Amino acid sequence: MQEKRTKLPIFNGLQKNVLSVFLLAALVLFSSAATWAQSSKIKTVVIDAGHGGHDPGCHGAQNNEKEVCLSMALKLGALIKERYPDIKIIYTRSTDVFVELAERANIANRNNADLFICIHANAGSTTAYGSETYVLGLHRTDAQQKVAERENASIALEDDKGAKYRSYDLTPDGIIALQFQLAVFHRQSILFAEMIQKEFKRIGRYDRGVKQAGFLVLYKTTMPSVLIETAFLPNPTEEKLIGTAEGQQKMAQSMFQAFVNYKNATEGKTVVGGTTAQQNNIDTRPTESNPPKPVEIPKETVKEQGLVFKVQIETSNKAISTKSSHFKGLEIFEYQDNTLFKYCAGSFANDLQGAKNYKNELIQMGFTNAFVVAFLDGERISIEKALKLAEKN
Numbered sequence: 001m002q003e004k005r006t007k008l009p010i011f012n013g014l015q016k017n018v019l020s021v022f023l024l025a026a027l028v029l030f031s032s033a034a035t036w037a038q039s040s041k042i043k044t045v046v047i048d049a050g051h052g053g054h055d056p057g058c059h060g061a062q063n064n065e066k067e068v069c070l071s072m073a074l075k076l077g078a079l080i081k082e083r084y085p086d087i088k089i090i091y092t093r094s095t096d097v098f099v100e101l102a103e104r105a106n107i108a109n110r111n112n113a114d115l116f117i118c119i120h121a122n123a124g125s126t127t128a129y130g131s132e133t134y135v136l137g138l139h140r141t142d143a144q145q146k147v148a149e150r151e152n153a154s155i156a157l158e159d160d161k162g163a164k165y166r167s168y169d170l171t172p173d174g175i176i177a178l179q180f181q182l183a184v185f186h187r188q189s190i191l192f193a194e195m196i197q198k199e200f201k202r203i204g205r206y207d208r209g210v211k212q213a214g215f216l217v218l219y220k221t222t223m224p225s226v227l228i229e230t231a232f233l234p235n236p237t238e239e240k241l242i243g244t245a246e247g248q249q250k251m252a253q254s255m256f257q258a259f260v261n262y263k264n265a266t267e268g269k270t271v272v273g274g275t276t277a278q279q280n281n282i283d284t285r286p287t288e289s290n291p292p293k294p295v296e297i298p299k300e301t302v303k304e305q306g307l308v309f310k311v312q313i314e315t316s317n318k319a320i321s322t323k324s325s326h327f328k329g330l331e332i333f334e335y336q337d338n339t340l341f342k343y344c345a346g347s348f349a350n351d352l353q354g355a356k357n358y359k360n361e362l363i364q365m366g367f368t369n370a371f372v373v374a375f376l377d378g379e380r381i382s383i384e385k386a387l388k389l390a391e392k393n
Helices: 018-038 065-083 101-110 142-157 163-167 172-181 183-202 236-242 245-266 352-364 383-392
Strands: 044-049 088-091 115-122 131-136 207-213 225-232 307-316 332-337 340-349 371-376 379-381
Touching: 044 065, 044 101, 065 088, 065 115, 065 225, 065 245, 101 115, 115 245, 131 183, 183 207, 183 225, 183 245, 207 340, 225 236, 225 245, 236 245, 307 352, 307 383, 340 352, 352 371, 352 383, 371 383
Parallel strands: 044 088, 044 115, 115 225, 131 207
Antiparallel strands: 131 225, 307 340, 307 371, 332 340, 371 379
């Protein structure tokens, strides 16, 4: 990502006629669904290493985003090719060269790709950490918008300074209309993004969730597409992860396992419990291409930084095991308030609406007393204070 903020041009498209949008959506959705059903087998994957050439992206003490992303992209491609020799792997760049955002999408479209995977590193404070995966959509928070703006800022380094993107309608109406037109691909993008985040959690990464924002590199793709923010380079511990060959391989391995799971799901191969590797009896013992130990954030830095919303589902005067069947398999966060033990599910960084939506899901699961709570740097704060902080971000 570019740390230098470049203001995007305002994309003022004509207002859509609501009826026309929905009629078009119905027609396209029907035809795209039929096409998907006929050709769901994954034959071509385009892997996009963010930035490159005179666009270094964000940086840590020793590494630039363009370098670590290229390394992870090549490692991911090699893993897919080794397992699936018949799948065509195409890189938007395989060396340190600059590729325009529009051209990255064009490469995927020209090659009729079945999946577009864009790999990036995140910018932020030296204490920010975790992984998040984006699909094209409407941002819910200013923080999500800023991530898209930083990534989109690469257009300032293109020959025409971003003039070609003025036809991209990134207004809410434009994004919604595009999502209607590519509804099947949008759902598949979210499915793949969720699988990526799940695999990152397996290796100890903090899950920042699946999010949506107006990324130019995803705007013109006509296949399931995701943009992965692997880690925060300015954070020394995060840089140690994606700035080393071992950490890069571990991240690539997680992305690969998500790809395997996604491929099986979209091609009708059911996986019940465990990873696909475990289901297919694949040897997952440590090898050179599968390092024995993930690079994890030390315990003393695991405390969640910044404003985080969670959903509290239980209060007890006695400790309850977070693995108790009472919690129905949810990942539980426990904290103490004087003599009471309190139990929360979910973690939404600066995303109150996301927490509210999750609360409704938990109520449907039977946690009828669920309510949203807020934490700042790991300490419980009032919702009123959290709302004021959220307004500032």
